[in-house]
Amino acid sequence: MISLFGKPEKVEPSLLERLKASVSKTKAALSESVDNLFLGQRKIDPALLKHLETALLSADLGVKPTREILDAVREKLDRNALSDASQLKREIKSHIIRILNSNDSKGASAAAPVMASSTNGSGPRVIFIVGVNGAGKTTSIGKLAKRLRQENLSVVLCAADTFRAAAVEQLEIWAKRNGIDVIKQKSGADPAAVVYDAMAAAKARNADVVIVDTAGRLHTKSNLMAELEKMKRTAAKVIPGAPHDVLLVLDATTGQNGLAQAREFTSTVAVTGIILTKLDGTAKGGIVVAIARELGLPIRFVGTGEQINDMVPFDAETYTNSLFD
Ligand SMILES: Nc1nc2c(ncn2[C@@H]2O[C@H](COP(=O)(O)OP(=O)(O)O)[C@@H](O)[C@H]2O)c(=O)[nH]1
Ligand SMILES: [Mg+2]
Numbered sequence: 001m002i003s004l005f006g007k008p009e010k011v012e013p014s015l016l017e018r019l020k021a022s023v024s025k026t027k028a029a030l031s032e033s034v035d036n037l038f039l040g041q042r043k044i045d046p047a048l049l050k051h052l053e054t055a056l057l058s059a060d061l062g063v064k065p066t067r068e069i070l071d072a073v074r075e076k077l078d079r080n081a082l083s084d085a086s087q088l089k090r091e092i093k094s095h096i097i098r099i100l101n102s103n104d105s106k107g108a109s110a111a112a113p114v115m116a117s118s119t120n121g122s123g124p125r126v127i128f129i130v131g132v133n134g135a136g137k138t139t140s141i142g143k144l145a146k147r148l149r150q151e152n153l154s155v156v157l158c159a160a161d162t163f164r165a166a167a168v169e170q171l172e173i174w175a176k177r178n179g180i181d182v183i184k185q186k187s188g189a190d191p192a193a194v195v196y197d198a199m200a201a202a203k204a205r206n207a208d209v210v211i212v213d214t215a216g217r218l219h220t221k222s223n224l225m226a227e228l229e230k231m232k233r234t235a236a237k238v239i240p241g242a243p244h245d246v247l248l249v250l251d252a253t254t255g256q257n258g259l260a261q262a263r264e265f266t267s268t269v270a271v272t273g274i275i276l277t278k279l280d281g282t283a284k285g286g287i288v289v290a291i292a293r294e295l296g297l298p299i300r301f302v303g304t305g306e307q308i309n310d311m312v313p314f315d316a317e318t319y320t321n322s323l324f325d
Pocket of ligand 1: 131132133134135136137138139140170216249276277278279280281302303304305306310
């Protein structure tokens with residue numbers, strides 16, 4: 001069974017280690033500060049709650065989730081249901097998991113077609129990768145292709161970021177690592193024309209999946225969005241129903257700024273899921289909570305480094321546990 005877009009049944013131990021390492025900074029900022037709150041047997045009082053609020057906000061959980069968590073904590077306190085750090089942590093954890101899981105139903109609908117794609121002859125599954133420059137789109141495509149290849153799926157890459165010559169070359173490097181092909185044109189070509197070629201090639205070859213790399217020039221926002229629309233229409237003409245997924249790549253180190261960018265994208269393109277990159281470089285891993293809460297989109301994968309295996313399927317419990325345990 002292809003677990004690519006589904007809930008991972010079990011995150012492999014090696015991946016779990018990688019995830020743990022990548023959230024270590026966030027963990028230090030969050031979990032340890034919760035522990036510190038209780039040093040010297042402090043009681044849970046308003047001052048302590050203020051410190052907790054600061055810890056949650058500085059891990060970038062966002063204002064709304066932080067307020068919700070604090071409200072829940074206060075409510076339990078009023079009922080004398082919380083007395084020590086471990087109970088407080090458990091309460092925070094269960095809230096975070098609830099927020100992270102609240103978009104799962106949306107995830108489920110995206111999961112099924114991936115699994116069907118290789119068997120029911122409905123044509124290749126088309127995945128668009130969108131996001132601003134430098135977010136990690138091309139790198140994530142390389143990692144995603146690796147996962148798909150491990151599932152024995154045939155993959156075609158589409159170099160629709162035609163704006164920079166280097167972008168095509170970079171995609172080709174990842175293709176080579178995966179032993180797969182890139183459909184490309186000259187730099188400066190119409191991205192929709194490249195999409196057309198890639199769809200036709202994937203169909204002719206009976207490929208299972210096509211992953212489309214796109215440009216991310218946010219400063220020409222209306223052009224970019226018009227360009228994306230055109231690419232989507234073109235894809236659908238060749239492969240009905242395409243794109244089946246539009247994954248928005250977000251750089252975790254940009255924190256709340258990244259969230260603002262994400263809103264720009266989601267307001268114009270029908271994004272179906274998030275790949276959150278560079279979790280390894282930030283103490284602001286709480287951004288996953290803000291994303292789930294604010295965007296209402298499932299997080300599919302998190303990037304934990306620059307190498308081909310440095311991507312972990314996202315799972316709320318695993319993620320939250322690695323933050324606190
Ligand atoms: N540490 C780390 N670096 C990453 C990750 N994902 C991407 N990068 C780096 O981010 C930079 C930009 O990535 P790229 O894929 O070119 O972004 P694009 O412009 O969106 O296609 C590169 O130097 C990547 O190696 C990640 O999960 N962790
Ligand atoms: Mg790129």
